[in-house]
C-alpha cells in the first residue's frame with residue numbers, strides 16, 4: 389500500500405484501507421476503484437491522506453497501535469461519557485461519572501494490553517477515520533500517545549491508569565464551550581480564544597469534585613496547556629510546577645492537534661509534527677518526553693514515498709524500534725527512472741544514507 393495526498397488521487401485507484409466513521413460505519417471500502425465523485429467526497433470530508441493499493445508493496449503488513457475493535461469500543465465509551473456529562477446538572481454529573489469511571493478504567497486496561505502485545509513501532513494515521521466530533525477522537529489519540537510515552541518512560545501500571553484517564557478526560561471542559569466557538573471553521577477572535585482557554589479550568593472544576601476520579605486526573609485537565617517557560621495557560625506556571633503527566637499530555641496534545649485534519653486545515657505528516665515539538669524543546673516541552681515519544685511512533689509512516697540523499701526514491705515498508713527516523717525503504721526509483729525489481733534497504737545499516745524529502749511537494753500543493 390502507498391500513502392498519498394487525497395488531492396493526488398486519480399479515478400480508478402483502489403483504497404488499501406477502508407475508511408470508517410467514528411461509529412465503525414464503512415464510508416468507503418478498500419479494493420473498490422474510486423470515482424471522481426468519491427474523491428471529491430473525501431476532500432469534502434477533509435481527509436488529507438489516503439492509503440491506495442500498490443502492487444510493489446502488497447506483502448507489507450501495517451501494524452495498528454490498537455485493533456479496530458478496541459478503537460470502536462473506545463470511541464463509544466468516550467462519546468457516551470462526554471455526552472452524558474454535557475446534559476446533566478452537577479449532582480447528576482457526579483453520579484454519571486461514578487458509573488463511567490469504572491468503564492473508563494476498564495477501557496484503559498484494554499488499550500494498554502493491546503499496546504503491550506503489539507511490540508512493533510506503529511502508526512496512528514487517523515485519516516482512515518472520519519469523525520463528526522473531533523473532541524472524542526482527539527481524546528483517544530492523546531491517550532494513546534500519552535500511554536506510549538508512559539510505557540517508554542517505564543511508569544508503573546497504576547501511574548499509567550491515571551495518565552490514561554487524564555488523557556481521556558483532559559478536554560472534558562470543552563463540553564462547556566459554546567459549539568459555535570468549539571467548531572468554528574477558522575481563526576478564533578481574541579474574545580473567543582479567551583473563552584476557549586477556559587476549558588482547562590472548567591475541566592478541573594468538573595473532575596476535582598468526583599471522588600472516583602483521582603485528583604491528579606483533574607490536574608491533567610488543568611495543566612495540559614501549560615508550557616515549561618510559563619507561556620501556557622490558564623495559570624502560566626513554569627516547569628517545576630507542572631506535573632510530569634501535564635508535560636506528557638502537552639506533547640501528546642500538540643502532536644495530535646497538528647497531525648489530525650480539522651475543518652479549517654489539512655493534517656501534517658508525523659515527521660512535520662515532530663519538528664514542531666523539537667522547535668519547542670526545553671522552552672515549551674520537556675526534551676526527555678519528546679525523545680520518548682520519538683522512539684514510540686512511526687515518524688515516517690508505512691507507505692510514505694521518500695527521496696534519499698543519493699537521489700533514490702522508495703516507499704517506507706518497515707520500522708526500526710527506537711530508531712524510527714531510519715525506517716526500511718523499498719527502492720522503486722533510481723536516477724529518476726522506475727526500476728523493474730524493487731529492493732529493500734534498512735537505513736539503520738546505512739548511516740550515510742538519509743531521507744531528504746517525502747512527497748512534501750505533493751502534500752504542499754495539496755494544501756494550497
Ligand SMILES: [Fe+2]
Nearest residue numbers: 558559612613
Ligand atoms: Fe485542551
